[in-house]
């Protein structure tokens with residue numbers, strides 16, 4: 001990609017709303033983790049999907065298993081979370097919603113509560129050190145773990161929402177979409193919603209989730225992750241699209257993730273086009289910048305070059321993302337002001 005254009009995408013202030021912590025670990029941090037745990041004998045080629053490579057979604061989930069082996073202590077989580085936040089800031093992200101699945105690791109004495117506390121500590125340290133980014137956290141539910149764990153996770157998220165000074169703002173539903181059924185998780189998600197947690201749910205990431213998506217949309221979620229197979233052209237339905245449009249639920253769209261995970265055949269076939277044309281709120285995101293070897297600037301660049309977006313249109317996309325975030329009103333206004341100040345220096 002040419003240098004001058006590249007600079008523009010780096011310089012525009014950005015909002016990242018869909019980033020899984022352990023999927024966002026950079027190559028450099030991964031090398032450090034591997035050096036800390038030589039006995040695991042893990043090669044860095046197993047922790048990322050490089051350019052030109054494709055994997056099935058199932059293989060992507062194997063990659064997360066490898067990464068989880070490398071990130072299993074309080075010390076690892078603190079390092080990884082700080083590095084990820086700093087990297088997003090260095091890429092021009094001014095507001096980040098990070099998400100992660102609390103894990104218990106008996107080997108290192110890590111509890112789920114401590115897991116979340118450690119991420120909050122990383123966020124706090126970055127703030128103290130003056131890293132130029134506001135960070136909020138979504139507690140993630142891995143659908144693979146079933147309804148009891150989901151409910152337990154929601155309770156934990158609820159506790160932290162009340163005690164984290166507004167840093168924990170919501171709940172994510174993620175994990176291998178081919179495992180389990182969303183209907184079993186409805187009571188947990190309903191509870192989360194009722195207690196004031198915002199819901200960002202992975203939906204229709206693979207075909208054949210129509211029935212599940214109908215149920216999840218009745219909650220309804222505050223944002224949708226991927227939504228790849230919502231529309232009728234790819235096997236979704238008018239009813240799903242109508243609901244999403246009526247409720248104006250923003251979509252978190254992750255181009256490279258969908259291409260490398262092979263749920264979308266090529267960039268030009270990405271459903272960004274379908275929703276963008278209909279002027280539906282779309283937010284470009286990275287999903288797993290480490291695993292998919294990307295960053296948010298690159299995702300903006302790819303969307304612009306694939307769909308012919310002007311610099312002005314790219315700017316609007318990043319600005320509109322502020323209003324799709326779960327930030328409180330005062331912070332949204334502060335970000336708006338930031339965008340207004342930076343605009344004359346960035347758009348020519």
Ligand SMILES: CNc1ncnc2c1ncn2[C@@H]1O[C@H](COP(=O)(O)O)[C@@H](O)[C@H]1O
Pocket residue numbers: 020021022023060064099100101102140142174175176177202205257261287288
């Ligand atoms: C590629 N598309 C995807 N679809 C669904 N879930 C995904 C995902 N990418 C990542 N995750 C979810 O995030 C976890 C890793 O980060 P954390 O350990 O939580 O920080 C994965 O184990 C999976 O549950």
Ligand SMILES: [Zn+2]
Pocket residue numbers: 018020174202225287
């Ligand atoms: Zn995701």
